[in-house]
Amino acid sequence: MWDYPRPPIVVPSGERVVIELDGEIVVDTRRSLRVLETSHPPVYYVPGNAIVPGLLTPISGTTWCEFKGAASYFDVASPSGRLVARAAWHYPEPTDGYAALVGHVAFYPGRMDRCTVDQEPVVAQHGDFYGGWITSKVTGPFKGGPGTDRW
Numbered sequence: 001m002w003d004y005p006r007p008p009i010v011v012p013s014g015e016r017v018v019i020e021l022d023g024e025i026v027v028d029t030r031r032s033l034r035v036l037e038t039s040h041p042p043v044y045y046v047p048g049n050a051i052v053p054g055l056l057t058p059i060s061g062t063t064w065c066e067f068k069g070a071a072s073y074f075d076v077a078s079p080s081g082r083l084v085a086r087a088a089w090h091y092p093e094p095t096d097g098y099a100a101l102v103g104h105v106a107f108y109p110g111r112m113d114r115c116t117v118d119q120e121p122v123v124a125q126h127g128d129f130y131g132g133w134i135t136s137k138v139t140g141p142f143k144g145g146p147g148t149d150r151w
Contacts, residue, residue: 007067008037010045010100017044019107020114022078026052033104035068041125041132041142044117045090045104052079056088056105069095074105076112087111089131109133 013034019027029050034042056074063071068091076087088107091098108131109115110124117135125132125142132142 004036004038004040006038007097008035008040010035010098013044015118016116017046018114018116018119019046019109019112021055021076021084021112022080022082023113024052024079026055026076026079026112027107033100035101035106037067039142040130041134041138041140043106043131044133045101045106048090048103048105051105055079057083059086063089065091067095068098068101069093076107084111106131 011034013032014030015032016030017027017032018025027046027050029046031047031050033045035045036042055077057077059073059075061073065071070093071089071091073086074088074090076084078084088105090105091101094101107115108124109122115122115133117133120135123134125134134140134142
């Protein structure tokens with residue numbers, strides 16, 4: 001991933017992405033997008049229509065990405081009713097070059113019970129801000145861990 005570009009790029013993925021919460025599958029898709037950026041593991045964005053309906057609740061507040069623009073967040077409710085605060089985000093009106101992200105949602109893998117890519121369990125990127133998905137296909141170190149705040 002050190003050869004990932006800066007600014008980041010968006011690439012389609014046919015990998016099977018599955019997200020589970022409270023023992024239920026809340027996403028199962030082969031139509032995700034990956035955002036690839038230097039010093040970060042990929043972030044998977046899933047199409048909104050691949051998410052079990054009714055689980056996302058928009059919340060107030062945004063953050064700013066120098067590349068993609070303003071991100072808005074969601075609380076995620078499990079099918080059994082447990083609420084996971086600020087567990088997903090999207091770019092409803094991304095900046096030029098990132099229009100493909102419209103209609104897609106990213107989930108923090110560390111806030112879900114289980115996330116897999118082609119059946120491989122994902123390790124969450126360290127920290128509570130970045131949402132990278134670490135699999136055996138990427139190697140670090142990754143931004144977000146101790147001592148990486150000035151990279």
